Amino acid sequence: MLPLIPLLASIAPVAATAAGPAACAKITTQLGSSKVVSSELSLSYIESIEYWSTLQDAYKPSCVVYPKSAQDVSIVLQAVRAADSRFAIKAGGHNPNTFYSSVDKGVLLDMSSMTEKSYDPDTTLATYGPGGVFGDIYEYFADYNRTVVGARLAGVGTGLALGGGMSYLSPQYGLACDSFRELEIVLPSGEIVIASNKSNPDLYFASRGGGGNAYGVVTKYTVQSRPSGEFWAGNLIYTFPQKDNVIEAIGNFIQYNTDPKAAIIGTYEKLGTPDLNLNLDEAIIMFLVYDGPDPGDAFSNFTSITPLLDTTGIKTYLEVVNMPIPMSTEISRGANIFRVGVHRPGDGSYENALDIWRDWAETNKGRYTLLSLDFQPVPKSLTDASNAQGGNAMQMPDGPWFWLNYLITTPPGMSEADFNAVQASYRDMVKSSGNAEGLPLFINDANYDQNPLQTFSAFAKLQEIKKRYDPDNFFADKTGGWSFE
Numbered sequence: 001m002l003p004l005i006p007l008l009a010s011i012a013p014v015a016a017t018a019a020g021p022a023a024c025a026k027i028t029t030q031l032g033s034s035k036v037v038s039s040e041l042s043l044s045y046i047e048s049i050e051y052w053s054t055l056q057d058a059y060k061p062s063c064v065v066y067p068k069s070a071q072d073v074s075i076v077l078q079a080v081r082a083a084d085s086r087f088a089i090k091a092g093g094h095n096p097n098t099f100y101s102s103v104d105k106g107v108l109l110d111m112s113s114m115t116e117k118s119y120d121p122d123t124t125l126a127t128y129g130p131g132g133v134f135g136d137i138y139e140y141f142a143d144y145n146r147t148v149v150g151a152r153l154a155g156v157g158t159g160l161a162l163g164g165g166m167s168y169l170s171p172q173y174g175l176a177c178d179s180f181r182e183l184e185i186v187l188p189s190g191e192i193v194i195a196s197n198k199s200n201p202d203l204y205f206a207s208r209g210g211g212g213n214a215y216g217v218v219t220k221y222t223v224q225s226r227p228s229g230e231f232w233a234g235n236l237i238y239t240f241p242q243k244d245n246v247i248e249a250i251g252n253f254i255q256y257n258t259d260p261k262a263a264i265i266g267t268y269e270k271l272g273t274p275d276l277n278l279n280l281d282e283a284i285i286m287f288l289v290y291d292g293p294d295p296g297d298a299f300s301n302f303t304s305i306t307p308l309l310d311t312t313g314i315k316t317y318l319e320v321v322n323m324p325i326p327m328s329t330e331i332s333r334g335a336n337i338f339r340v341g342v343h344r345p346g347d348g349s350y351e352n353a354l355d356i357w358r359d360w361a362e363t364n365k366g367r368y369t370l371l372s373l374d375f376q377p378v379p380k381s382l383t384d385a386s387n388a389q390g391g392n393a394m395q396m397p398d399g400p401w402f403w404l405n406y407l408i409t410t411p412p413g414m415s416e417a418d419f420n421a422v423q424a425s426y427r428d429m430v431k432s433s434g435n436a437e438g439l440p441l442f443i444n445d446a447n448y449d450q451n452p453l454q455t456f457s458a459f460a461k462l463q464e465i466k467k468r469y470d471p472d473n474f475f476a477d478k479t480g481g482w483s484f485e
């Protein structure tokens with residue numbers, strides 16, 4: 001037997017690289033060449049391998065497939081399985097974790113052609129496909145004066161909803177996944193099923209915030225739509241002198257605001273350039289959004305601090321999701337990595353995490369081009385709205401609490417060694433802030449090594465569901481995704 005081992009070892013890589021083209025050939029035969037692109041020079045191929053985190057743009061799938069229906073997706077999954085190829089499912093391509101929606105030498109399932117939408121005025125249910133971005137989805141439903149709970153920035157894709165999905169409307173209606181009513185899903189076996197609280201309720205539970213890329217490919221979302229009228233909204237941009245007051249106001253809003261129509265994101269930005277004691281390297285950008293024309297006192301703790309710039313006023317929902325400027329998701333493409341923390345207000349962890357982050361930012365100048373620390377409140381009204389709709393995979397404990405989203409953008413052309421060193425140091429910094437007991441980490445902002453599913457109280461149940469729907473670990477072995485170990 002022994003002499004066979006080197007022989008097998010030399011065959012294995014060849015077999016692995018041949019699997020992608022073999023799967024692509026079979027898919028082309030079955031779906032026709034119009035839905036499959038293998039040429040790295042084709043415009044659609046080039047567009048398909050662009051990611052928000054450009055670190056992934058280097059990977060070259062053997063082909064990109066553009067399914068148009070659940071049947072197409074089923075054929076693709078079966079061909080991928082038969083060829084033993086790797087694959088990835090890509091919606092908007094914003095997940096910064098390697099191989100979560102990118103693939104090297106396998107099959108890239110680009111969902112962008114599946115953009116069908118519908119609205120039923122009798123039931124007020126809305127449907128949308130996994131393709132396109134939330135800006136397009138909002139635009140469609142705006143014709144009916146309705147919207148769906150989705151991304152806060154127009155350019156983000158529908159994978160957001162499978163990871164929960166924090167919207168400006170979430171304090172009223174829960175996360176995006178809480179408004180799901182029925183999902184059409186192609187299972188790892190290729191079988192097409194409906195997941196709802198009547199049909200495959202376990203799969204439905206796991207798909208509500210348990211993350212994409214795990215239990216199958218969602219090919220249609222049926223959701224409860226929501227009314228959409230005028231908003232009072234805008235950005236307030238603050239520089240150094242008001243910093244501490246704004247930080248305090250964010251903490252107070254997280255702890256005390258009870259108006260479910262009021263939503264904020266507080267983002268603290270640091271540039272990697274030396275500050276030369278002028279403090280021109282940092283700013284706080286507040287996103288204030290009120291569902292209605294008059295916010296009353298909801299934001300007065302912010303508006304009473306004089307900003308450098310104020311863009312607040314009456315806006316449509318489409319204008320709201322294009323704050324601070326249109327195309328901001330596209331503009332912020334770069335060598336981006338996310339991490340996340342979770343905290344309760346009023347226990348000192350807020351101030352502690354901020355101090356640790358600021359210290360790291362100062363001592364690591366030059367090793368990043370941008371750091372952003374985003375405060376994302378989870379008020380009690382949000383967790384109540386989630387529970388009232390059956391609860392999601394996070395089984396969110398009562399608010400108020402908040403997620404801290406850490407973004408780091410590293411300079412282009414950084415050596416691999418320098419990149420790994422700065423990421424390890426950044427990871428340790430975030431870790432040293434600790435997390436509140438008993439609260440879930442947010443999948444949509446998490447790094448792969450943070451294993452967010454393990455922080456869910458329903459983790460054991462999710463492991464069982466994963467085993468039931470992906471029994472031979474096809475997804476676990478052949479594409480990226482959150483660890484169930």
Ligand SMILES: Cc1cc2nc3c(=O)[nH]c(=O)nc-3n(C[C@H](O)[C@H](O)[C@H](O)COP(=O)(O)OP(=O)(O)OC[C@H]3O[C@@H](n4cnc5c(N)ncnc54)[C@H](O)[C@@H]3O)c2cc1C
Pocket residue numbers: 052088089090091092093094095096100101111130150151152153156157158159160161162163164165166167211212213214216217218219328329332444445481
């Ligand atoms: C600029 C920016 C703004 C953001 N704003 C918000 C925000 O307001 N609220 C929020 O909650 N999050 C936000 N996020 C985080 C965002 O939710 C995640 O990055 C999410 O992964 C984006 O989904 P996507 O479709 O764009 O990305 P993708 O990388 O294409 O998809 C994300 C994951 O889901 C899987 N997936 C996608 N579609 C399917 C499907 N149909 N079936 C099965 N698996 C699927 C993919 O394989 C991938 O692993 C933001 C991120 C960025 C970069």
Ligand SMILES: *[C@@H]1O[C@H](CO)[C@@H](O)[C@H](O)[C@H]1NC(C)=O
Pocket residue numbers: 143144145
């Ligand atoms: C949407 O609202 C506007 C303004 O109130 C109204 O003029 C229009 O008729 C509404 N459209 C629909 C489809 O209800």
Ligand SMILES: *[C@@H]1O[C@H](CO)[C@@H](O)[C@H](O)[C@H]1NC(C)=O
Pocket residue numbers: 252253256257297298299300301
């Ligand atoms: C504003 O801050 C104060 C503390 O300074 C707090 O008592 C109040 O509840 C806050 N208001 C809102 C609407 O968050």
Ligand SMILES: *[C@@H]1O[C@H](CO)[C@@H](O)[C@H](O)[C@H]1NC(C)=O
Pocket residue numbers: 197389390
């Ligand atoms: C099923 O979904 C409906 C609609 O949201 C909800 O009213 C009902 O409580 C759910 N049933 C269960 C058993 O969760």
